[in-house]
Amino acid sequence: MKTIIRNFLSVLRRFKMATVLNVAGLAVAFAAFIVIFVQVNFERNFDKCHPTADRVFRVDLSEAGAFSTILPRAFIEDVIHSSPHIEAGSLINPFLAPVYFSVMENGEKRGFRETMQTCHPDITRLFDFPIIEGTADCLNEPEKVIIPQSLAHKLFGNEPAVGKAIRAEEYVWSKERQDFVVGAVYRDFPGNTQLRNVIYSAIDAQYSLTNYQSSNYVCYVLLDNVSSAQNVTDNFNKHFDFSKIDRSDQKIKLVPLTDIYYLNEDHDGNIFRSGNTEATMLLFWIALLVIIVAAINFTNFSTALTPLRIKSINTQKVLGSSDRILRGSLLVEAIVICMVSWSISLFIVWTLNETASLPFIEADLSISDNLPVIFLSALVALLTGIIAGLYPAFYITSFPPALVLKGSFGLSPSGRKLRTALISIQFVVSIMLIIGASFMRLQNNYMRSFSLGFDKDQIAIVELGGQLYKEHRDTYISRLKEYPGIEDVAFSMQKLGSRDGYSTNGGEYKQKQFQYFLLPVSYNFLSTMGIQVTGGRNFQRSDAQSQDLTYVFNEAARRDMNMDAGDLFGSWGDRVGHIIGFSENVKFTSLRQGEENIGFVVTDDVSLPISYIRLKAGTDVHAAVEHIRKTLADIDSSFPFDIEFYDTVFNNLYHREENLRSMITMFSLLAIIISLVGVFGLVVFETQYRRKEIGIRKVHGATVGEILAMFNKTYFRIVAICFVLAAPVAWYGVKTWLENFAYKTPMYWWVFAVAFLIVTIVTMATVTFQNWKAANADPVDSLKNE
Numbered sequence: 194m195k196t197i198i199r200n201f202l203s204v205l206r207r208f209k210m211a212t213v214l215n216v217a218g219l220a221v222a223f224a225a226f227i228v229i230f231v232q233v234n235f236e237r238n239f240d241k242c243h244p245t246a247d248r249v250f251r252v253d254l255s256e257a258g259a260f261s262t263i264l265p266r267a268f269i270e271d272v273i274h275s276s277p278h279i280e281a282g283s284l285i286n287p288f289l290a291p292v293y294f295s296v297m298e299n300g301e302k303r304g305f306r307e308t309m310q311t312c313h314p315d316i317t318r319l320f321d322f323p324i325i326e327g328t329a330d331c332l333n334e335p336e337k338v339i340i341p342q343s344l345a346h347k348l349f350g351n352e353p354a355v356g357k358a359i360r361a362e363e364y365v366w367s368k369e370r371q372d373f374v375v376g377a378v379y380r381d382f383p384g385n386t387q388l389r390n391v392i393y394s395a396i397d398a399q400y401s402l403t404n405y406q407s408s409n410y411v412c413y414v415l416l417d418n419v420s421s422a423q424n425v426t427d428n429f430n431k432h433f434d435f436s437k438i439d440r441s442d443q444k445i446k447l448v449p450l451t452d453i454y455y456l457n458e459d460h461d462g463n464i465f466r467s468g469n470t471e472a473t474m475l476l477f478w479i480a481l482l483v484i485i486v487a488a489i490n491f492t493n494f495s496t497a498l499t500p501l502r503i504k505s506i507n508t509q510k511v512l513g514s515s516d517r518i519l520r521g522s523l524l525v526e527a528i529v530i531c532m533v534s535w536s537i538s539l540f541i542v543w544t545l546n547e548t549a550s551l552p553f554i555e556a557d558l559s560i561s562d563n564l565p566v567i568f569l570s571a572l573v574a575l576l577t578g579i580i581a582g583l584y585p586a587f588y589i590t591s592f593p594p595a596l597v598l599k600g601s602f603g604l605s606p607s608g609r610k611l612r613t614a615l616i617s618i619q620f621v622v623s624i625m626l627i628i629g630a631s632f633m634r635l636q637n638n639y640m641r642s643f644s645l646g647f648d649k650d651q652i653a654i655v656e657l658g659g660q661l662y663k664e665h666r667d668t669y670i671s672r673l674k675e676y677p678g679i680e681d682v683a684f685s686m687q688k689l690g691s692r693d694g695y696s697t698n699g700g701e702y703k704q705k706q707f708q709y710f711l712l713p714v715s716y717n718f719l720s721t722m723g724i725q726v727t728g729g730r731n732f733q734r735s736d737a738q739s740q741d742l743t744y745v746f747n748e749a750a751r752r753d754m755n756m757d758a759g760d761l762f763g764s765w766g767d768r769v770g771h772i773i774g775f776s777e778n779v780k781f782t783s784l785r786q787g788e789e790n791i792g793f794v795v796t797d798d799v800s801l802p803i804s805y806i807r808l809k810a811g812t813d814v815h816a817a818v819e820h821i822r823k824t825l826a827d828i829d830s831s832f833p834f835d836i837e838f839y840d841t842v843f844n845n846l847y848h849r850e851e852n853l854r855s856m857i858t859m860f861s862l863l864a865i866i867i868s869l870v871g872v873f874g875l876v877v878f879e880t881q882y883r884r885k886e887i888g889i890r891k892v893h894g895a896t897v898g899e900i901l902a903m904f905n906k907t908y909f910r911i912v913a914i915c916f917v918l919a920a921p922v923a924w925y926g927v928k929t930w931l932e933n934f935a936y937k938t939p940m941y942w943w944v945f946a947v948a949f950l951i952v953t954i955v956t957m958a959t960v961t962f963q964n965w966k967a968a969n970a971d972p973v974d975s976l977k978n979e
Contacts (some may be wrong), residue, residue, distance in 0.1 A: 204843035219534035222487030224541035229480035235556030239454035250447035252412040269412040278421035283313035293362040293658040304831035311396040323380040327355040331376025339377040341390040363660030380807040520586040527544035527582025553855035620915035621867035626861035627948040628923035633854040637939040646779035648723030649839035651808040659800040677819040678812030680792040683721035684801035686713040709790035729758030729774025742770035771789035784936040
């Protein structure tokens with residue numbers, strides 16, 4: 194055994210770079226495996242953090258579409274009280290925007306913005322809130338709120354939060370009061386749940402209590418038993434009159450809380466946090482592929498060492514060592530190397546978590562919070578060592594000692610075939626990942642460069658809040674325009690371009706019903722945003738003071754409904770509306786969505802808290818932003834405002850695609866690097882084995898170029914065959930992924946060619962680099978050493 198260890202250490206000293214690269218490759222592969230599996234585990238366990246998760250259901254209508262989940266309050270109340278099997282229930286309004294709050298600190302007002310979610314007091318029982326201070330039933334008192342631990346620390350430091358006062362500086366949806374008291378503090382929910390870490394307060398008892406028409410809420414119920422779901426739905430559908438909500442053909446259904454994430458109902462994650470089963474499985478397979486590629490490298494490394502160790506090992510056999518002992522020692526050796534690499538991988542993961550180096554990973558990478566994944570990775574490392582060590586252990590000890598001691602088995606045909614097959618798997622994986630990552634980047638660039646129908650450049654967006662807009666709009670506009678670089682200021686009710694859905698309204702036109710996004714805006718919104726009017730006229734200042742509503746619809750709605758400018762259009766409450774014009778098609782949702790009907794409306798009856806500030810071309814952006822900040826500070830020094838541009842808005846809109854692209858790109862590069870490490874190691878040993886052949890060829894007149902071409906030709910043939918195998922699989926995978934988008938990049942042929950060229954060039958460069966020294970060596974020395 195000592196001889197074997199001594200011989201192995203001698204080989205390692207002789208091939209330091211290949212050994213270090215192999216261990217490093219394994220360590221990085223295990224770290225990638227841990228990171229990916231933590232993210233996969235994060236997604237697969239969505240909403241399972243609640244102790245009651247298996248008994249919580251969302252109430253939906255049977256129709257398809259987003260508004261099957263958005264329901265009127267009166268209807269929700271009827272559902273909650275319809276069955277004794279429902280232990281608790283609550284509504285939640287998913288459309289609420291952050292509210293401007295303040296607290297008093299050392300006699301001074303300190304402002305902050307936070308969403309206040311109004312709900313039923315039973316919500317704490319429904320989701321079993323992890324209360325760490327105060328009492329869970331405090332929401333029975335209308336002035337009480339419960340806040341997350343993170344907000345409590347932010348506002349009150351280490352002092353107790355219960356009993357502290359907070360004030361809403363503007364109107365809070367469904368609440369009459371503006372002064373509140375903290376009744377409880379809950380531990381922050383993890384990122385993988387539909388519940389947000391916001392302020393919760395009970396909805397006013399009579400607010401919209403008898404309203405069956407205004408659909409604004411999501412309803413969740415807690416059942417006494419999972420098996421009761423069918424009984425609850427059957428009973429309600431049998432006795433409720435659905436004509437009350439103008440949907441006589443509908444029924445309710447109960448959707449398990451833990452199923453919501455993968456229903457893909459809300460692509461931008463603003464209403465429901467949603468995921469994609471295919472994307473999760475893709476990450477799962479990438480994790481396995483990275484490990485497989487690293488294990489292949491290790492197996493190749495071990496088998497490539499065979500000619501350098503076979504004589505010493507078989508000498509031990511001649512001296513009496515059994516095959517079992519020799520194979521066991523070689524296997525233990527492989528396992529130890531894998532476990533050492535795994536230990537290094539834990540340090541890598543710890544470093545990534547501490548430095549927050551992977552912003553596209555939503556899950557918490559702390560080792561203590563992911564012990565099941567850590568133990569799984571340890572098992573994978575152990576299995577990798579066993580599997581990667583078995584073949585070399587049996588192969589090295591399989592030859593008759595007398596035969597081995599007479600010659601070299603470095604170029605054994607079976608050994609070369611195995612190494613070629615293993616390296617081919619690495620090339621196939623690398624080519625597929627390069628193609629996939631390239632198309633993800635192309636789709637991302639396509640989405641960002643797609644003509645949205647409005648001029649998004651040089652537009653700063655500031656959310657004012659309803660009260661500030663109402664009281665200081667004119668001052669805000671005039672102060673901003675004092676700066677010569679600011680051209681105009683417009684307003685809208687919602688931040689347009691930030692989500693996949695907006696306030697939707699139904700209308701009747703020419704005796705035909707249709708649905709459209711209803712977007713209340715200021716009269717100068719279209720001109721400020723650079724949206725072209727294609728028919729009729731644009732909004733005018735007088736339209737805002739008119740008793741009638743004025744609409745500008747986009748061309749999609751005009752074509753869909755055969756609209757004409759000047760026609761009456763009364764579809765918002767009882768107010769009469771007129772269609773005054775049409776705009777070009779604008780894209781305020783992501784490219785996942787198809788073409789939408791959009792109706793811009795001007796009225797003074799609603800608050801328009803989102804401001805759009807048009808900067809003139811060539812304006813010093815930093816100076817303009819500073820002027821905006823000073824203006825807001827002068828109006829209200831405690832108002833917590835934020836200034837963003839459309840680049841930031843679109844980053845948020847496409848964060849899922851961006852995160853997936855970043856993950857695929859990073860792990861693709863990782864797989865490619867590990868594959869090249871394998872090629873590097875393989876060429877190192879093959880060059881060593883063929884030094885005699887190289888020397889003989891040089892003696893017979895072969896040039897350096899011819900020798901290098903001989904080696905490169907072999908690897909070029911391998912890469913070409915691997916490309917033929919990988920390209921169709923990659924094409925199918927990319928085509929399937931692009932089907933998630935209504936607007937998508939073409940399937941360019943050159944991407945496949947570039948992937949082939951990248952792998953070929955890097956492989957050829959590696960082969961050439963490794964064989965250059967051997968090809969230039971004195972053939973006399975090579976033959977003498979042999």
